[in-house]
Amino acid sequence: MTEYLDVDGGRIAYDVTGGDGPLVVLAPGMGVVRGTFRLLAPKLAEAGYRVAALDLRGHGESSVPFASYSITDSGKDLAALIRHLGGGPAVVLGNSFSSGSAAWVAAHEPALVRAIVLEAPFARTVKMNPVMRQLARVILSVPTLWGIYYKNLLKGPKPDDFPAYLKALKANMGERGRLAAARTMGLDDKPEMEGVLTRVAQPALVVMGTRDPDFPDPRAEAEIVAGELAGKTEIVMIEGSGHYPHQEFPAETAATVLTFLNEVA
Template structure:
């Protein structure tokens, strides 16, 4: 892996393939390795793929107490600029999609095309009673996971997140041990993210200045409130498109890598 300086941290990244640059931005609790199924399922055949570890994740540096989304946005900007002339294609998942949307609202010139899968930008739909009702169960689970991690029970907090938010009951025990270890390792960084008061907010008016084509995707097995968030993003973005991954949930690049890679490739290449 290579590394690049982004402000106060060194970011590690893995690069493979040739062609237009495609930067992959992972979500919480994991690192760049979560993208490997989709990269191997043909993304590397069409693009110069750069998958990096966000600050506090994987082999990238962690600054204690530094976990704001704004810092992650600045890191992504530094990475894109270090790779060569912008704009770049960017595909992002979950909290990584929130980071990408936040940067697009501030620095739209950095982006050629963007793929966002289910950014948890709950702040956009707090005026939507149906979305708020749908989020109640998730909100309670998040608070429980935060309490456990704050008390040093990282494994217990990770299990709550996996089983009550991300993948469903029983999923923790069926996960390979290295993957469980990855979740536990990143528990404190996730807590930093959650303690950022602006983690779920977005400058929607700023995002409207982003003229890059944007693919907004969701999975049929995901909670409905993600669709409400995407509705708000679609209304703000001048060149938004929508896609639904049938049978998939919050991590289609892991569970449905062939479908994900084919969809992303077609969109980014304009085919």
């Protein structure tokens, strides 16, 4: 059931599954809705965890527009949700864009975060070259183009319900203001991430697909991120997966995340 949390400038949609176990918060990437975790969240809940999944600003059932859509903004929204749900400390799993927000809240609100999982992480300040920036601008301006690009990010098996999910995702991104929100996130060079990873002292798990097309060398990117984190960090590569291991290989991803959760939560 969808619930809403008022935050600065709008409201965030989320849902909670599971009982009274340790809190796990799932944050999707830009251009994606919280339904992306439809295969992972039940597995974590069945294992005894209280699982909250949210829609980013401007996405899904969250309101639009917001004045800004930065990693810092999303980090503050995560902190607000954790406080709203009892203050945690929570384990925060961030995919893609939201991995930076997970690291941000761990660094700036350490009392709220027990550990983090960074999946396919865009968690560093990286300058996009002009050609790629223009291409991204075009893709994130047309729902059909975003749908084609999004589908290409999955290099492993697609879930049986993927056609219906993709249709619903494109319809949502076609609503007024939602692609603009995703475009703002996608074109952000993330300058506020400078030095953030070195301040994250909590345990961390970096999950990366070996075929993730968003990175020239997924393993190398995982090692760079892990090397900057200050706390104990583990890397797990999901063989054959693209940018969304939790959708492409949900059983393997759930097993990896649960092993980590059982150690830290």
